[in-house]
Amino acid sequence: MKIYDEGSEPLHELLKGSSSDQGATLLVPDLQRPYVWTPSQVTLLVDSLLRGWPFGTLLLWKVHKEDLARIPSRPFWRVADRTGEFGDEQVSKSNPPAEFRMVLDGQQRLQSLLLAFGGDSWGFRLLDQEWSTVLDAERPRGRNARRHWSMGHLCLDVWSFRDRVKSAGGVANVDFRDVLSWVVQSPTEGRSTLKRPVNYKHPIASTHDAENKGRFIRLSRLWDLASTQAGLFEKYFRDKLKPLLELHDVPKDVIDDVLEPLAELVVTLVGIKLSKVSYLQLAPFNAEVFSQDLYNDAIVNIFTRLNTAGRALTRQEITFAWIKTGWDASKTGNRTAGRCFEELSEALAEEKVNIDIDALVGSVSAMWSVLHGDGALLTATDLLRGEKVRPMAQDLVNSWETVSTNAIEGAKLVDDRSFHFGTHYRSLNVLTLLLAWRLLGRQWLATHPLSVLAKDGFEKALDAAFGNNCDRWILMSQWSGRWGKSTDKALADYVKDLAADWTKISSLSAPDDVIAVLKARMEAWNGALQAESSKYIDDLAVLTRDRVHDYYLPLWLWHRIDTQRWKASAISLRESKRGSLSFDVDHVVAVKLWETLPGAQPQVDPEDDSALSADDLSTTMNALGNCCLLEKSFNIAKGAEPLGAFLQRVHDFKTGTLKVDDWTKELGIDPTLVDPTGKPTADVRVVVEARTTAMKSELKEYLAGTRQRADV
Structure with a gap:
């Protein structure tokens, strides 16, 4: 069952549907992520189009006008405001009976071109510090630096354009990232009015600064000039461009130099306007083809599986919308x-x-x-x-x-x-x-x-x-x-x-x-x-040393379900005043110490049922009964020393404030485990297994409600 059609439209028609003065019919569902592109990314996209590189496909969703009210959506932004002071400004939404479409994939690209080509009221309003970051400019300083903002419009730097055309040998070889600039255009609403120091460094230029007179032209003016009427040639655009340049006070010598290459640029913009953008368009609901539940399920799954810029949309985002x-x-x-x-x-x-x-x-x-x-x-x-x-x-x-x-x-x-x-x-x-x-x-x-x-x-x-x-x-x-x-x-x-x-x-x-x-x-x-x-x-059992962290939560609980044990467990064991403390599962008898015990080498004898296998030894070495969870400055498992040797270096035991025998007894650690040196492996195994059984028994008593935590 096919739920989509393939199609294409001229780019300028898609942008018109997103920004028409009569109201937009191409909308963004609220379940989409916000617009996140930066001015630099917008410039990069425009540069790509001017070079003739592809725009990419879109995913659209056609929606009946009667269904629009039940789908949270918004028009595109006129102003992408990131100051937190004003809020974004939107295009108005067309009133029914218009035909509506939602942009499911391609919002960032379409919104970026609208901010670049939309008109005099389109652009970014950013804090000056953000402008300096995205444009790699010097960060402004001063008491109010973090509060100042500027409203930028994408402009062609006519002077740089002239220089780049000459040095590159023609328009086709120009890197437009060098000639497109975000510039303040409004004399009253282009910058915040908070007091600035005399030497304040503005991150973006203004057309109203004396040194920039006749330098910048909004890119949207050139876009508007790029008529898609058939049969127009460069001469037509040269005739239209000259009064536009004069209106912007561009010096006559500069006009003479840029008129021809600028007309060539406008012809390129005409081609961009007319370029066909391919899209997949999801069909609107049709009761004769789909059940409502089946259709809704398909649409939501498309949302949640759609991957845009490396992230998938989630059902929670739809809910939040x-x-x-x-x-x-x-x-x-x-x-x-x-x-x-x-x-x-x-x-x-x-x-x-x-x-x-x-x-x-x-x-x-x-x-x-x-x-x-x-x-x-x-x-x-x-x-x-x-x-x-x-x-x-x-x-x-x-x-x-x-x-x-x-x-x-x-x-x-x-x-x-x-x-x-x-x-x-x-x-x-x-x-x-x-x-x-x-x-x-x-x-x-x-x-x-x-x-x-x-x-x-x-x-x-x-x-x-x-x-x-x-x-x-x-x-x-x-x-x-x-x-x-x-x-x-x-x-x-x-x-x-x-x-x-x-x-x-x-x-x-x-x-x-x-x-x-x-x-x-x-x-x-x-x-x-x-x-x-x-x-x-x-x-509960693990076979290898690297898995003993699986005991973390059972040990965390076990240390806390007996009053005296918790009192002993809560003591920080520090070998020196500067020793850093860690809190993780550790062995009581280190693995390397086990390997030195008599009888530790597994015997391979298929006829001897009592012979110790490698798995038997590994299970015991890494059993719950051979582990603890204490805050301490040493790690037993990394060496081959017995627990007793570490304890003798702990301040509380060295000074006699605590006694090793009393402390280990509270933790259920048999003297055999405190220092098993020279003891038969089989004897140490019996002690570990007994401790494991006792610990598990106490944990199950807690689960049954017959034991309580002693630490709260």
Whole structure:
């Protein structure tokens, strides 16, 4: 089933459709990434076209006028403003019954040519420091240097053009990067009005400076002069160019030199205007050919698989486009959706949750599904249904204070318990569901006014329930393999659970009843994960030294589930005052030390069942019972010394503040492991295996709820 047609149009027709004074009919869907090209890239593109190099193909999407309202989109920019002071200026959008098309691939190129050729009001407004960076100019200095801006238009430097034509031997050999310049044209709106020092270095020139009189002509004026009427020759353009040059006060001797090559340049622009640009155009929806769901799914998958400048568009970006389109900033302190999400992302980063906006949108979208979407996560077909997705922005903006505050507070509670995203859990779903679970309580509180005392009691009960359950949830949802191949289905099932709970909770009036529902949900989730998590601990083993980091999280927990053990574990072991500390999984008995023990060489005897194999020894050397996770300035595994030798060099043990025997006993480290030198390998293996069994037993007790953390 073919969903697209192939076609081509003259470049000037495509640009006209993007910039017409009657309103644009060629639009950019909001789900596209922003315009990001720099003035230098625009100049480079124009230079490529003037050299006759290809423009490249486009991907367009034809849209019926009645469908336009449900697809968030915008016209192209007249001014690409990056100062943060004014905002971008757009072309007006044509009113129906026009035929509309969306640019799915090619936005950067089309927008760049519009800024170059569009007209007197088109260009870049950048901070002067950014101009200096992109143009490799001297950085401006002064008290207000970071606040000054300039509005630049792409111009032909007529004087440089004359010189380059002479030195290159003709227009065809000119490198137009040397003769095209971004220049201030407006005497009143071209530069910021803040006071500048006398010696301030402007990064781009101005046509109003005395030394530049008669030097620059907007490239758009030459583009407009390049008529596509048939039968016109260079003489016609020379006749049109002379008064234009005179109007710009170009000196007569310069006019005489550039008139002919400039007419040749305009002829080149005519060719560029008429050059056919190839495109693939997605067909509009046709009920006789597609079902709506099938069509929407195809379009969204094209969006998400399309690769522009090395990046693929994500479903979260499409979702965010809808959110931004329907966001009412008056309800969020005049902060846009983009700003609200950025602030939330920054606040989460302070709580050790570093995620990009894409991931944050996915997380917030799941929370919206819990509260407002009946537990149904958005699908590909939903993303083009305005009636389905548009309410998301309204719902979120109405509850943004609760949603964002809950996310920050919940992330802080997790951080207070020393869990960090990327270190102790890697799936964002782990945190998303935890925050969504807490959100049910916060949202109920936001809609059920309580007395100060009752409100305080509810909040404490909610946080206590959170603290009592979040550790096991974070650990077991990973150890059970819940976030494996069927991650999407698992997340969807959990979201449905929370939505069902919200239906119950929203009708309750007693705070204790709300807490009871939340506790029951978390207990059910954790209970369902216990068996698989325990099996994970039972099976936990690695064969090689480079894999012992797999023990990080189990060891991190094990050190914390006994009061005396945690007291011993929390001591920093520093051999000298200047020794830098590290915190990673290390061996108790180093691999090289094992190799020196009697009986360490594996015996190959197929008839001897008791013979030690290489795998047996490797499994023991790298077993959980032969590992620890301590903050220390030495690395046992890298050498062949026993643990006891390192401890004797630690200040606390040297001074007698701590006793080696007491400290190692608290960590379950048998004296055999403190210094196994000369001991039979078989004896050391027995001790390691016993320690492994004991450690796993304690971890499983924690999973069953019969042990608690001692460090919080």
